[in-house]
Amino acid sequence: MGSILDGHAALAYEVEQVAEVAGYLWQKGWAERNGGNITVNVTACIDDQIRQMPAIAPQIDMGVILPHLKGCYFFCKGTNKRMRDLARRPMENGSVIRITDDCAHYEIIADNPVKPTSELPSHLAMHNYLLGKGESCKAALHTHPIELVAMSHTDKFLQKDVLTNLLWSMIPETKAFCPRGLGVVPYQLPGSQRLAEATLKLLDDYDVTLWEKHGVCAVAENIMEAFDQVDVLNKSAQIYINACAMGFTPDGMTREQMQEMTVAFNLPK
Ligand code: 13P
Ligand code: ZN
Numbered sequence: 193m194g195s196i197l198d199g200h201a202a203l204a205y206e207v208e209q210v211a212e213v214a215g216y217l218w219q220k221g222w223a224e225r226n227g228g229n230i231t232v233n234v235t236a237c238i239d240d241q242i243r244q245m246p247a248i249a250p251q252i253d254m255g256v257i258l259p260h261l262k263g264c265y266f267f268c269k270g271t272n273k274r275m276r277d278l279a280r281r282p283m284e285n286g287s288v289i290r291i292t293d294d295c296a297h298y299e300i301i302a303d304n305p306v307k308p309t310s311e312l313p314s315h316l317a318m319h320n321y322l323l324g325k326g327e328s329c330k331a332a333l334h335t336h337p338i339e340l341v342a343m344s345h346t347d348k349f350l351q352k353d354v355l356t357n358l359l360w361s362m363i364p365e366t367k368a369f370c371p372r373g374l375g376v377v378p379y380q381l382p383g384s385q386r387l388a389e390a391t392l393k394l395l396d397d398y399d400v401t402l403w404e405k406h407g408v409c410a411v412a413e414n415i416m417e418a419f420d421q422v423d424v425l426n427k428s429a430q431i432y433i434n435a436c437a438m439g440f441t442p443d444g445m446t447r448e449q450m451q452e453m454t455v456a457f458n459l460p461k
Contacts, residue, residue, distance in 0.1 A: 195283055196245070196302035202237035206415075207267055207282045213419045214269070215279035217335050220423075223275035228335035228407065229309035230278075232415055233319055234288065235264045236330075247290070247299035249307075254296055255385065256313070258320035261291040266319070270306035291316075310383035317388040318411050321395060329411045333418040336407040339429035340374075340422075344404045350376050355402065361444030362428035364453050369424045371459045372399045379404040400425060 197204040210230050217223040242265070266289050269278055273285040287306040289298045300306070309315065315332045322329045349355045356373030360366050367373075375398030380387035391409055394401050400410045400421050408425070412418035435442035445453075454461065 193303070196242065196288055197283065200237060200239070200242065203234055203242075203267075203288075206232055206234050206237060207286075209415050210267060210269075210286070211279050211282045213333070213415045214275040214282070216419060216423075218274075218276040218279060220337070220426075222335045222337045222426075224336065226272045226274055228275055228333070229269045229271075229311045229315065230286075230334075230415060231266050231268045231309070231312070231315040231319070231332045233264060233323075233330040234267050238265050242288075242301070245301045247301055249300045249305040251292060251297040251299045254298060254313070254316065256317070257295050258291065258316055259295050260320045260323040261316060262293060262295050264291045264319070264323075265289065265301075266291075266308075266316075268308035268312065268315070271308060271310045273306065311387075313383065313385050314388040314391050314409065317392050318395060318409075321392050322411060328413055330413060331415040331418045332409065332411045333415060333422065334403075334407055334409045335422060337422055337426040337429070339433050340402060340408055340426050341406065342433070343429055344376070344402055344406075350378070350404060352376070356398075358432065358444065359425055359428035361450060362431040362442065364445065364449075366424050366428045367450070367453055367459055368457050370399045370421050371457075372397060374398060374408075374425055375401045377401050377403050377409075379406070382406060 210232055217228055267286055268289055269286045278285040283303040287300045288302045289300050291298050311334050318332050343349045375394035377390045380390055391401050400408055402408050408422050410418040410421045432442055
């Protein structure tokens with residue numbers, strides 16, 4: 193059977209990048225079973241031939257209207273599919289969907305009728321919001337990084353910006369590559385509209401959101417950058433936890449060292 197990727201090099205490249213990141217997530221130990229999900233807005237790779245492709249499964253009501261997604265196309269990890277399988281066989285473990293013109297439904301167009309991730313409400317809400325703001329973030333990533341999730345199990349790290357400041361202070365690069373830090377979303381049911389709405393509220397102020405006792409969610413220009421942001425933050429979390437395991441609480445960079453970084457790299461205050 194032919195694939196939508198045949199003869200569509202730009203789309204094939206996007207899917208290849210997703211597969212590469214899916215492999216990293218598995219190697220990192222962040223993707224137990226079907227844990228985590230990825231969606232990428234691939235509309236820029238779509239030509240008339242794809243636009244004319246019929247749906248291969250009945251339309252699904254999104255339960256919300258997302259006006260900025262009219263006619264957009266996304267590659268989505270399938271619900272209940274494993275990242276380690278997505279890495280090797282992306283078109284069997286994910287699918288390309290089209291948002292219908294009423295902005296209230298989506299339909300799967302290729303290659304197989306693989307139902308998109310259960311976290312689609314959060315992913316599409318973020319894509320819709322960022323497109324509405326004119327931002328060029330095309331990729332959304334949700335994953336379960338062990339150390340960041342562990343740190344979300346105590347109230348002291350859930351207070352506003354406590355975790356951001358602590359993680360920034362573990363290694364200079366964290367603030368450089370994640371300059372707006374990590375916003376905390378209080379626990380919500382996975383896959384719920386409430387989780388999507390709570391995540392949206394933090395998008396203006398933070399690079400990455402931490403879903404309490406569950407995982408993180410990052411949006412970026414492309415899937416590699418979304419992965420890098422989580423990787424950088426989780427590295428800091430690992431340094432903190434390793435120091436604690438050695439029996440001491442790490443000092444962290446000093447206020448002066450942080451300030452020097454902020455000025456030298458022209459980072460937001
Ligand atoms: P899916 O398999 O539906 O993508 O769900 C995984 C997950 O991490 C839910 O939060
Ligand atoms: Zn999850």
